[in-house]
Each structure stands twice: as C-alpha cells, then as structure tokens.
Amino acid sequence: MWNLTRFASSRLSRTRRLFSSAIPGPCIVHKRGTDILHDPWFNKDTGFPLTERDRLGLRGLLPPRVISFEQQYDRFMDSYHSLEKNTKGQPDSVVALAKWRILNRLHDRNETLYYRVLMDNIKDFAPIIYTPTVGLVCQNYSGLFRRPRGMYFSAKDKGEMMSMIYNWPSQHVDMIVLTDGSRILGLGDLGVQGIGIPIGKLDMYVAAAGINPQRILPVMLDVGTNNQKLLEDRLYLGLRQPRLEGEEYLSIVDEFMEAVHTRWPKAIVQFEDFQMKWAFETLDRYRKRFCMFNDDIQGTAGVALAGLLGSARAQGRSLANFPDQKIVVVGAGSAGLGVLSMAVQAVARMTGKHETAAQNFFLLDKDGLITKERKNLDPAAAPFAKDPGQIVGLREAASLLEVVKTVKPDVLLGLSGVGGVFSEEVLKALRESGSTRPAIFAMSNPTMNAECTAVDAFKHAGENIVFASGSPFKNIQLGNGKVGYVNQANNMYLFPGIGLGSLVSGARFITDGMLQAAAECLASYMSDEEIQKGILYPSVNSIRHITAEVGASVLRAAVAEEVAEGHGEVGPNELAHMSKEDTVEYVFRNMWFPIYSPLVHEK
Numbered sequence: 356m357w358n359l360t361r362f363a364s365s366r367l368s369r370t371r372r373l374f375s376s377a378i379p380g381p382c383i384v385h386k387r388g389t390d391i392l393h394d395p396w397f398n399k400d401t402g403f404p405l406t407e408r409d410r411l412g413l414r415g416l417l418p419p420r421v422i423s424f425e426q427q428y429d430r431f432m433d434s435y436h437s438l439e440k441n442t443k444g445q446p447d448s449v450v451a452l453a454k455w456r457i458l459n460r461l462h463d464r465n466e467t468l469y470y471r472v473l474m475d476n477i478k479d480f481a482p483i484i485y486t487p488t489v490g491l492v493c494q495n496y497s498g499l500f501r502r503p504r505g506m507y508f509s510a511k512d513k514g515e516m517m518s519m520i521y522n523w524p525s526q527h528v529d530m531i532v533l534t535d536g537s538r539i540l541g542l543g544d545l546g547v548q549g550i551g552i553p554i555g556k557l558d559m560y561v562a563a564a565g566i567n568p569q570r571i572l573p574v575m576l577d578v579g580t581n582n583q584k585l586l587e588d589r590l591y592l593g594l595r596q597p598r599l600e601g602e603e604y605l606s607i608v609d610e611f612m613e614a615v616h617t618r619w620p621k622a623i624v625q626f627e628d629f630q631m632k633w634a635f636e637t638l639d640r641y642r643k644r645f646c647m648f649n650d651d652i653q654g655t656a657g658v659a660l661a662g663l664l665g666s667a668r669a670q671g672r673s674l675a676n677f678p679d680q681k682i683v684v685v686g687a688g689s690a691g692l693g694v695l696s697m698a699v700q701a702v703a704r705m706t707g708k709h710e711t712a713a714q715n716f717f718l719l720d721k722d723g724l725i726t727k728e729r730k731n732l733d734p735a736a737a738p739f740a741k742d743p744g745q746i747v748g749l750r751e752a753a754s755l756l757e758v759v760k761t762v763k764p765d766v767l768l769g770l771s772g773v774g775g776v777f778s779e780e781v782l783k784a785l786r787e788s789g790s791t792r793p794a795i796f797a798m799s800n801p802t803m804n805a806e807c808t809a810v811d812a813f814k815h816a817g818e819n820i821v822f823a824s825g826s827p828f829k830n831i832q833l834g835n836g837k838v839g840y841v842n843q844a845n846n847m848y849l850f851p852g853i854g855l856g857s858l859v860s861g862a863r864f865i866t867d868g869m870l871q872a873a874a875e876c877l878a879s880y881m882s883d884e885e886i887q888k889g890i891l892y893p894s895v896n897s898i899r900h901i902t903a904e905v906g907a908s909v910l911r912a913a914v915a916e917e918v919a920e921g922h923g924e925v926g927p928n929e930l931a932h933m934s935k936e937d938t939v940e941y942v943f944r945n946m947w948f949p950i951y952s953p954l955v956h957e958k
C-alpha cells in the first residue's frame with residue numbers, strides 16, 4: 356500500500372534531458388503588427404527576429420536591435436535585483452508589493468519570458484505570486500487594479516453566462532481555477548478581490564505542471580460580499596450587495612459550470628477558497644458530473660497526509676506505527692476536515708478497523724475540543740467528535756492547552772486561519788509529548804495567520820521537532836552548525852499534479868483513488884536520509900519534477916479506476932499499456948515549456 360521506495364535518484368537531470376530536446380513548434384497567430392505586440396501570449400518584445408518582423412508587419416514598430424531571450428531574461432533579473440537593493444530597509448509589505456508589481460508588469464507584457472523567469476526562480480518568486488504576497492495583493496486588489504486578468508461572472512450575469520463564456524479569446528481551455536472570494540487564505544471574505552488566488556494558483560499550474568498559459572482561465576464568481584469594509588470602500592470593484600445564499604447562490608454556480616462545460620467539455624475546474632458550507636456542498640454536487648475537485652479539502656488533505664507519514668518516519672518508526680500516532684487537528688473547516696477524513700481513511704486501510712480508525716485524532720475548533728456533546732454539531736465534523744466517556748481528563752470544549760497537556764500528542768496540526776494559536780504555553784506543553792520527535796504543522800496562510808512561527812516553534816517546543824508551515828519561513832540556525840528545517844506544507848505540492856494527471860489521462864471525474872495515488876506519490880518521494888533531517892517535502896525548486904511524478908500516479912489511478920478517456924491522439928488503451936516509466940515520460944512531454952515559438956500568421 357504505502358510503498359516508500361524512492362523514485363529514480365537523478366530527478367532533475369531527467370527533467371533537464373527531456374526539456375533540452377524540446378524544439379519549439381510553430382504557433383499560429385491570427386493578428387499582425389501592434390496587435391501582436393500588445394498580446395502577452397505572442398509578444399516577444401525586442402526578441403522578434405528580423406524575418407518574423409517582416410512576416411508579421413512589425414518592421415519599424417520596434418527598436419532595430421534584436422535582443423536574445425537570454426539577454427531579455429538577464430535584463431529583467433538585473434531590474435529585479437536593483438529593485439531588491441533599492442527597497443532594502445523599507446517595510447516588508449512595501450517591498451513585497453513592489454516585487455509583485457514588477458513581476459505583474461512582465462506578466463502583462465510577455466508571458467513566455469514571465470513564465471521562464473518564474474520557473475527558473477520558483478523558490479524566490481513563489482512567495483510573491485503565491486502565498487504570502489498574493490494575500491496582500493488580494494487585500495489591496497481594487498486599488499492595485501490596472502488591467503483585468505481572467506473572467507468575472509457576477510450575480511447580475513444570471514441567464515447570460517452561456518454566451519459570456521464565448522467572450523474568452525482562447526479556443527481551448529484545459530484548467531480553470533474558480534473562487535467566489537468567500538474565504539481567501541485566512542483573510543476571510545474578500546469578495547471580487549479574491550481573483551488574485553485563481554491567478555496565483557494558475558501561475559503555479561504553468562510553472563509546476565507546464566499547463567499552457569493560453570489554456571488556463573482564472574475565474575471569479577462574484578455573488579456579493581459580506582465584508583462591510585469592502586462594501587463601504589469607494590474603490591471596491593465588486594458587486595455592492597450581500598452574498599447570495601441558498602438556491603439563488605447554487606443556481607449561479609450551476610449556470611457557470613454548465614456554460615464552461617458546454618464550451619470546453621474536458622476543462623478541469625479547481626474550486627478554491629470557498630467558505631466551508633459551499634466548499635463541501637459544491638464538491639458533493641459536481642464531483643460525479645464534471646472533472647473537478649476542491650483544492651482546500653482534497654489537495655490539502657493529500658499534502659498533510661504525506662507530511663504526517665513523513666513525521667512518523669522521522670521518529671525512526673515503521674509506517675505500521677502510523678495508526679498509533681496521536682494527532683491534534685486545530686481547525687474544523689474545509690481544510691481540517693479534509694485532512695482528517697483522508698488520514699482516518701489511511702489508518703482504516705492500514706489496520707482494517709474502520710470503527711476505531713479515528714480514535715487517535717482530536718479535533719478542535721474556535722470553541723475548543725469537539726465532542727459528541729457539542730450543541731449544533733456540524734454533521735461534517737461528527738465522525739471525528741470524541742465520545743466524552745472515552746477521553747479521560749478531557750471535556751467538551753477543552754482548550755488547546757488542556758488537550759495538548761492531556762493527550763501529549765505526536766503531532767499538532769493547525770488549519771484554523773488564526774495566527775499565533777500555537778502559543779508559547781501550547782508549544783512548551785508539546786515538550787511533554789509522547790513522541791521523541793513531535794511534529795508541528797502550522798498550515799494556515801498567509802504568514803501572519805500561521806498558528807506559530809518557525810522561530811517560536813523551535814524555541815519553545817525544542818530543537819528536536821519537525822516543523823512545517825503553509826507559507827514559507829527560513830530554516831532556523833540552531834547553533835553548533837545544526838539546522839532546524841522548515842518545510843512548506845502547502846497544497847501546491849499536489850494540486851498541479853492532480854490537475855495535470857487528470858488532464859493528460861482525459862479523466863471523466865477525479866476519484867478518491869486518484870487523490871490517494873497523488874498523496875502516496877508525494878509521501879514516497881523523500882529518502883530516509885532527508886526524512887531523518889526533518890525534511891518532509893521536496894524543495895520547491897524541484898516542483899516540476901514532483902508534479903510530473905504526481906501527475907503520472909494520478910494518470911495510472913485514473914486508468915485503474917476506468918475513468919481515463921485519453922487525451923489528444925493518445926487513447927485509453929494506449930494509456931493502459933504504458934509502463935510506469937512511460938507514464939512519467941508521457942506526462943513530461945505534455946508539459947509546456949517557455950521558449951519563443953516561431954509565429955506563423957494565418958487570417
């Protein structure tokens with residue numbers, strides 16, 4: 356089941372070999388002249404060769420010297436480094452937004468160069484285009500707005516979506532990330548400003564999964580906002596009305612899903628940052644009708660499970676001991692419940708005992724420990740609610756500190772959205788954990804919403820811990836050359852591979868088996884040596900490689916579960932006869948790589 360043998364050791368060299376053989380095919384363009392220069396999909400700026408300038412009516416529209424892609428790349432990186440130098444000492448938020456702006460301007464101008472720069476510098480740039488800076492961008496979106504990106508469907512568009520969807524200029528769309536802005540990271544309801552999240556997630560799709568940027572579509576479903584501050588903000592760009600509820604709300608989402616799949620029947624829709632009630636309801640409503648998944652529930656669960664298995668290994672225990680781990684989950688929302696249900700299912704598979712699989716898991720929300728005595732117990736949390744008779748020394752609504760002191764957990768996992776809930780006292784109490792190497796997952800985003808910082812975790816809970824956070828922190832120097840490793844437990848390690856594997860298998864639906872395969876692949880990726888150091892996840896620098904491996908695992912699971920219908924020229928039979936190695940190679944070959952393609956004009 357959990358086969359933790361390591362994949363091929365020369366991960367990156369194989370990636371490079373596959374890409375170095377990539378010869379850019381021609382790209383058909385239906386425009387000429389300035390229309391091309393103003394289209395970031397095709398624009399090469401000063402990089403257009405003279406012959407192409409002639410063919411496309413660009414002569415005279417650019418300075419005469421042709422600059423190579425490498426020179427353009429270096430020029431951008433020089434500007435970026437100057438900006439870093441010039442903003443030194445300024446407040447973090449000012450620096451972060453300045454960095455986001457310079458990247459965003461390149462994105463608006465020249466996508467090929469933008470994605471190349473992003474891919475090659477993913478460790479430095481992911482924190483800008485993704486968490487944490489994307490949170491700040493969403494908070495300030497209406498003021499930062501210069502040009503639209505993606506599509507906006509609002510409650511006012513009811514009845515029009517089927518025709519509106521044809522306003523999108525691309526003939527083909529493979530991957531859509533959709534939000535209604537109701538729970539953006541841990542920042543709450545940001546209304547239309549939440550569009551930054553689908554944009555950031557899709558940037559990760561291009562960088563990690565090699566989805567062609569001409570085939571992605573970020574979407575905002577604006578059904579109003581309950582954020583009073585935004586409703587009163589004169590610059591706010593969304594609908595100024597309270598959120599739609601009930602059937603009115605669902606009819607908007609239904610209409611959007613029908614419209615999308617009428618134009619692009621094979622498009623995959625990732626639901627992102629929906630408030631809990633709609634996250635679960637829409638997943639249930641659409642998962643057997645469309646190829647879709649909810650990243651916060653399902654992507655996060657796989658990443659957390661891989662980390663939990665890793666932290667069991669980090670204690671030098673065999674995986675057979677995983678079911679004995681005592682795990683406290685703080686946050687009973689879409690993410691926390693998603694993690695719990697996948698982890699409990701893994702325990703049930705390992706032990707064969709479904710009734711007792713949840714016994715070592717403890718779930719808390721804003722009111723404390725959840726037991727069966729909880730008034731208005733949420734049905735989604737009910738399977739994890741403790742029976743008061745079976746938790747000696749604890750009671751309904753016990754505080755986190757009481758729970759940690761009594762349970763002495765092996766793992767403390769936070770998905771509460773509340774910064775600092777792993778207080779000094781809680782972290783110190785973890786020193787009494789039954790584990791030789793307790794693990795702390797402070798998974799809430801962005802950084803200020805993390806349940807604790809890396810510094811505090813190592814300082815208060817001890818140097819022997821394993822630590823992971825949703826947004827990046829720097830490794831901690833513990834003295835005497837010892838390093839406290841900081842892992843990034845973020846669904847970015849899985850959602851690109853889930854989307855890519857579903858796409859290239861032509862999956863009709865995304866099944867539990869495919870999601871489990873993704874989690875198993877991530878869990879088995881790390882060597883024992885890395886795990887012993889406390890490194891649970893691969894470096895962000897190798898995200899394309901891990902995504903290809905995850906994508907291939909998802910594809911094989913789709914074939915095994917008979918939902919794979921094939922992709923392009925490759926039919927389901929051909930997929931079924933591919934070896935494991937072949938599937939990885941096939942997935943790599945389907946990844947878009949940012950290099951300039953010769954442009955061919957067609958009327």
Ligand SMILES: NC(=O)C1=CN([C@@H]2O[C@H](COP(=O)(O)OP(=O)(O)OC[C@H]3O[C@@H](n4cnc5c(N)ncnc54)[C@H](O)[C@@H]3O)[C@@H](O)[C@H]2O)C=CC1
Binds near residue numbers: 687691844
């Ligand atoms: N690292 C990652 O990959 C991911 C991180 N997240 C983060 O997880 C957080 C929560 O997301 P959702 O579950 O979708 O939100 P949610 O709003 O559905 O759930 C939040 C839960 O936390 C509980 N809570 C609030 N205050 C608390 C407190 N003081 N103590 C204990 N529990 C408390 C609430 O009662 C609720 O059960 C967000 O910050 C989000 O950014 C979400 C998905 C992926």
Ligand SMILES: CC(=O)C(=O)O
Binds near residue numbers: 541650651800
């Ligand atoms: C990472 C992510 O999906 C979230 O924080 O919501």
Ligand SMILES: [Mg+2]
Binds near residue numbers: 540627628650651
């Ligand atoms: Mg999310």
